[in-house]
Amino acid sequence: MGATETTATEEGRGGSQGGDEQPLIHILWINAGLSCDGDSVSLTAAMQPSIEEIVTGALPGLPKIAVHWPLIDFECGPVQGADNFIEWFFKADRGELEPFVLVVEGSIPNESIKQEGYWCGFGDDPATGQPITTSEWLDRLASKATAVVAIGTCATYGGIHAMAGNPTGAMGVPDYLGWEWKSKAGLPIVCVPGCPIQPDNFAETLTYLLYQLAGSAPMIPLDDKLRPTWLFGATVHEGCDRGGYYEQGQFATEYGRPECLVRLGCWGPVVKCNVAKRGWINGVGGCPNVGGICIACTMPGFPDKFMPFMDAPPGSHISSNASSAYGSVIRKLREITTKTVDKEPKWRHSGDRLTTGYRPPW
Amino acid sequence: MAPTTKAAGDGSGLVEMSWDPITRIVGSLGIHTKIDFKQKKVAECYSTSSVFRGYSVFMRGKDPRDAHFITSRICGICGDNHATCSVYAQNMAYGVKPPHLGEWIINLGEAAEYMFDHNIFQENLVGVDYCEKMVRETNPGVLELAERTEAPHAGDHGYKTIADIMRSLNPIEGEFYREALQVSRYTREMFCLMEGRHVHPSTLYPGGVGTVATVQLFTDYLTRLMRYVEFMKKVVPLHDDLFDFFYQALPGYEEVGRRRILLGCWGSLNDPDHCDFTYRNMTDWGRKMFVTPGVVVDGKLVTNDLTEINLGIRILLGSSYYEDWQGQEQFVTHDPLGNPVDPRHPWNQHTIPQPQKRNFDDKYSWVMSPRWFDGKDHLALDTGGGPIARLWSTALSGLVDIGYIKATGHSVVINLPRSMTKPETTFEWKIPQWSNAIERNRARTYFQAYAAAAALHFAEKALAEVRAGKTQTWEKFEVPDEGLGCGFTEAVRGVLSHHMVIRDGKIANYHPYPPTPWNASVRDSYGTPGPYEDAVQNTPIFEENSPENFKGIDIMRAVRSFDPCLPCGVHMYVGNGKTVQTMHVPTGLSGLTA
Ligand code: SF4
Numbered sequence A: 001m002g003a004t005e006t007t008a009t010e011e012g013r014g015g016s017q018g019g020d021e022q023p024l025i026h027i028l029w030i031n032a033g034l035s036c037d038g039d040s041v042s043l044t045a046a047m048q049p050s051i052e053e054i055v056t057g058a059l060p061g062l063p064k065i066a067v068h069w070p071l072i073d074f075e076c077g078p079v080q081g082a083d084n085f086i087e088w089f090f091k092a093d094r095g096e097l098e099p100f101v102l103v104v105e106g107s108i109p110n111e112s113i114k115q116e117g118y119w120c121g122f123g124d125d126p127a128t129g130q131p132i133t134t135s136e137w138l139d140r141l142a143s144k145a146t147a148v149v150a151i152g153t154c155a156t157y158g159g160i161h162a163m164a165g166n167p168t169g170a171m172g173v174p175d176y177l178g179w180e181w182k183s184k185a186g187l188p189i190v191c192v193p194g195c196p197i198q199p200d201n202f203a204e205t206l207t208y209l210l211y212q213l214a215g216s217a218p219m220i221p222l223d224d225k226l227r228p229t230w231l232f233g234a235t236v237h238e239g240c241d242r243g244g245y246y247e248q249g250q251f252a253t254e255y256g257r258p259e260c261l262v263r264l265g266c267w268g269p270v271v272k273c274n275v276a277k278r279g280w281i282n283g284v285g286g287c288p289n290v291g292g293i294c295i296a297c298t299m300p301g302f303p304d305k306f307m308p309f310m311d312a313p314p315g316s317h318i319s320s321n322a323s324s325a326y327g328s329v330i331r332k333l334r335e336i337t338t339k340t341v342d343k344e345p346k347w348r349h350s351g352d353r354l355t356t357g358y359r360p361p362w
Numbered sequence B: 001m002a003p004t005t006k007a008a009g010d011g012s013g014l015v016e017m018s019w020d021p022i023t024r025i026v027g028s029l030g031i032h033t034k035i036d037f038k039q040k041k042v043a044e045c046y047s048t049s050s051v052f053r054g055y056s057v058f059m060r061g062k063d064p065r066d067a068h069f070i071t072s073r074i075c076g077i078c079g080d081n082h083a084t085c086s087v088y089a090q091n092m093a094y095g096v097k098p099p100h101l102g103e104w105i106i107n108l109g110e111a112a113e114y115m116f117d118h119n120i121f122q123e124n125l126v127g128v129d130y131c132e133k134m135v136r137e138t139n140p141g142v143l144e145l146a147e148r149t150e151a152p153h154a155g156d157h158g159y160k161t162i163a164d165i166m167r168s169l170n171p172i173e174g175e176f177y178r179e180a181l182q183v184s185r186y187t188r189e190m191f192c193l194m195e196g197r198h199v200h201p202s203t204l205y206p207g208g209v210g211t212v213a214t215v216q217l218f219t220d221y222l223t224r225l226m227r228y229v230e231f232m233k234k235v236v237p238l239h240d241d242l243f244d245f246f247y248q249a250l251p252g253y254e255e256v257g258r259r260r261i262l263l264g265c266w267g268s269l270n271d272p273d274h275c276d277f278t279y280r281n282m283t284d285w286g287r288k289m290f291v292t293p294g295v296v297v298d299g300k301l302v303t304n305d306l307t308e309i310n311l312g313i314r315i316l317l318g319s320s321y322y323e324d325w326q327g328q329e330q331f332v333t334h335d336p337l338g339n340p341v342d343p344r345h346p347w348n349q350h351t352i353p354q355p356q357k358r359n360f361d362d363k364y365s366w367v368m369s370p371r372w373f374d375g376k377d378h379l380a381l382d383t384g385g386g387p388i389a390r391l392w393s394t395a396l397s398g399l400v401d402i403g404y405i406k407a408t409g410h411s412v413v414i415n416l417p418r419s420m421t422k423p424e425t426t427f428e429w430k431i432p433q434w435s436n437a438i439e440r441n442r443a444r445t446y447f448q449a450y451a452a453a454a455a456l457h458f459a460e461k462a463l464a465e466v467r468a469g470k471t472q473t474w475e476k477f478e479v480p481d482e483g484l485g486c487g488f489t490e491a492v493r494g495v496l497s498h499h500m501v502i503r504d505g506k507i508a509n510y511h512p513y514p515p516t517p518w519n520a521s522v523r524d525s526y527g528t529p530g531p532y533e534d535a536v537q538n539t540p541i542f543e544e545n546s547p548e549n550f551k552g553i554d555i556m557r558a559v560r561s562f563d564p565c566l567p568c569g570v571h572m573y574v575g576n577g578k579t580v581q582t583m584h585v586p587t588g589l590s591g592l593t594a
């Protein structure tokens, strides 16, 4: 940039992309819900694809995009001077950015339960000098956005900041806009839960949406909690490599052991999340697969329905006891088989006689 | 509406300018300033945070064992520091000492966090302030000089001129920028090997970790660690060249972001041979940490005693949206050693939110004003983003000596072993003359090397345990009905403490104090400004742009040198109220597909 300076009005038409038919898609990212920015940070870890690949359009058919993302945006100028970051949001509000995708990170507090002030704000209102609340931005921008994406369990369902006893009345974007809400392009709210999001899960969803907006993919398949079905269709348990121990009735009684963690607090059997199967980053890490109980951080009921985290889930006793009973029988039988398969066949030997069963034709 | 500059309405000739939200930091921070363009100086600065979540409110009444899972969510880039600190506080409250191996695993995880976080922040967030594109837009004269200036350590990092280094930092296009993103990924893999996932760990528990300790685990870590060691042999000289150049190119640049030396470090990376997590012995095991705790005032070490540090913490109000808790019940009157505990200490804090209009003459932020009481004054300590305080405190104490790292009393010597293509290398961080933006940034790079060196030591210790067959990583404990705990560590950005009170087996009070509340704190009840405010108010403006095209790069460099971790805004006053008409096309991550 720098060399390519243009006036604010020219800008509004979607950038000077010279003769290209495909419109530039703007991505406006509000990280100022009640959040920790962990989803922004997490996305920088994505490798399939990476953020560099997304913004440079390194996958064939990806549309051109301009990302206005506080975490790593180049623009850093003052509100009253050059390169004012927040100005992009005002432009969108004035209808000068078309099309744009709104990404919301963090839960939405209830601003109507108090006399004055704000629980959370993003940029200032030039008229009043007071912060513009995140809910007001949603009111202003949601109807103008081609798609609204909620990133992280806070933005999707309220999450940790919506815990019982919280002072802010926090909720997720669908609670705020309505679960049946549709964008002007007919898209429901797209929810990518996770605390934080698994990096590739979000990169993949974003890529899918960009393909959809470019006209090359059908409507993104979402379940009734607005999650992409190909990512959140299976449970943690179904993808956990400790499932074998579960089946054999082998349950860890101390953290740090390789067996199934269900009696130490793992909620994997009832939680929709692909982390145990996918790994956290580049196949490394995870939760129960590497010794961390699943605390159900992707779920609408998180966290309250899963606390205290380190207690065994109440429903798990019956099933894990049953598994202990038949598991010990299965284990016995497997031990016998294991002994057999742990031995090489008898024809592997040195010596001058071939005993593999091969008969030379001569 | 075209953005306009606004003359301060007080006839001072100052120009009001604000950055809200500030980009390339974590969280929402606003900086509101009044700028004196004639004197080329920032006259006034207010730091404001516009997000309140209320952890200490909703944690009350919860099971204490949930604390590390919950508090991790305080921060999306250093949440694991919170989980760790909480586990420390819980260990103290439950009276449990994890197996040595469990502690080495946590140290390895936390060392990887430093390596990851400092790397991504330095190159992909702060680095952009020093990239060719930014320097061209703010100080074209400096860029010209950079083109003509050979990099003294070109042989170590491969960039011939300073301008080449700057170009390599350009967002996405820059080669080094992209390499750093990759480094931030494999360092997170290292982290995940030890703590499960990033940034909210899955395998940390009071009493130890759930990580299964095998030879594979440590080999996978060590392999990546040595790649990082090799990387640091290039990065330390690269940043020395870049930062030294700014002093040379802009005489007086040492004043940018400078403030009085008032540094706090709460120590980090425990030595399991000494740390038993008892409050009684905290002074002793605190001094055995692999980063030495300390309060440094005007270059002198005031104390490195964690008990003394603990008792000196005060939480003041003054400009924040809370009701005072004076007269409310005091949870802890005396510490376990019988020392009196102040009502303004975090153990005794009550958090009573009171949302209200923002008013820079009165209340203007959700951040409180933590201070450290030295018996006379309530000092507005800063962490300088973490590394500068850690190195300074460790250097002065002269206690760390593990071969890979040696503290000398006036410096820290870091020895990195031979790696694939580079020989054994020694770096020495010497106590700088100033606490300013450039030295905060420089220290960040040196501390990356420090963390890598420390991790080599931890990996050796851990592998020795595994080879000896001592693979237990977790120890059982009971939650008491009544209890008290405090945890101290160094989050990436500096001092971190967690204070917990247990009653009837539940959390009765819990107050985490991360570094940013210290750095981003606001004018306290005595009128003392917080560190950002203080540092920015002293910042001269070197930018060549007129008020109309002003970016405030020097202000941003001052603020970002602290590695802010929240929403922050600066309002600055710039000039004569002209209308700004030109806008730039999308930049940074924007418009690159064009
Ligand atoms: S550890 Fe959890 S997810 Fe894995 S098998 Fe056991 S119950 Fe299932």
Ligand code: SF4
Residues within 6 Å of the ligand: A194, A195, A236, A271, A272, A273, A274, A275, A276, A286, A287, A288, A293, A294, A295, A296, A297, A298, A299, B202
């Ligand atoms: S496995 Fe459980 S704790 Fe881990 S990311 Fe998935 S839902 Fe969250």
